[in-house]
């Protein structure tokens with residue numbers, strides 16, 4: 001399959017940017033056992049058709065391509081998050097998880113009528129959470145009573161809820177989110193407007209949300225989405241997206257045991273450039289400046305959430321596929 005292809009008779013959304021081919025090998029050496037805790041697979045469309053209700057059609061981004069990226073960047077494992085272009089059909093995700101062996105876990109999208117049997121099958125494949133998406137350009141809103149039903153079904157499995165929303169929506173959703181009894185993981189720091197002050201009221205509300213709810217975690221991800229002034233993670237740039245750094249670093253330093261990092265590969269819906277994932281990895285020490293913070297962010301936290309009860313042994317070289 002060629003890079004940037006969309007198979008199965010689908011047509012990419014006009015202006016779609018394909019993931020960066022041939023990423024740099026990072027200069028930052030990831031700690032042993034590091035987890036890319038936010039990435040996706042798209043199709044391939046010919047094998048895993050995109051959902052009729054999708055808001056965009058991507059280029060294919062297969063599990064094999066994800067595993068090649070994992071190996072090149074130096075990650076041990078992935079957390080693969082169901083992308084909205086696949087709706088609630090988790091087949092591409094489950095296929096990727098099964099092929100990764102114990103080296104991947106997943107976050108699925110399910111509907112309120114999901115059965116116990118379906119959840120058990122997802123669990124067996126490696127799914128450990130469900131994603132609730134509130135970003136209007138990506139999905140139609142699901143009523144909160146449906147989401148509450150889903151929470152009641154997944155909680156007994158020990159799963160958590162991943163939430164994706166924009167900063168402007170946090171005031172309205174604050175009480176609903178705070179009432180979720182399972183662990184909750186916020187995608188991309190709740191998408192702050194990074195032209196605002198990290199000490200101002202908007203990001204202050206997000207920090208308060210984390211302080212008041214010890215079950216809430218956040219991914220310090222997607223600087224390439226949030227950045228306004230860059231510079232871009234391309235051509236070996238070692239100071240990429242410096243306008244996002246104060247926000248991410250703030251969260252990592254205050255909540256070192258509730259943060260996760262991921263590439264966001266293959267970076268859906270970027271409009272002006274596609275980052276080099278190797279250069280993105282090189283940005284990690286600027287948000288987690290010490291080896292201790294880096295180990296918690298990249299190894300201890302994702303392993304506690306996604307591989308609980310197992311300890312990673314850096315001396316074991318082959319961990320599944």
Ligand SMILES: O=C(O)c1cc(C(=O)O)oc(=O)c1
Pocket residue numbers: 082083084085138187225264268269
């Ligand atoms: O901001 C986005 O466009 C985006 C989309 C998706 C998805 O379509 O699932 O996932 C993400 O993490 C981010």
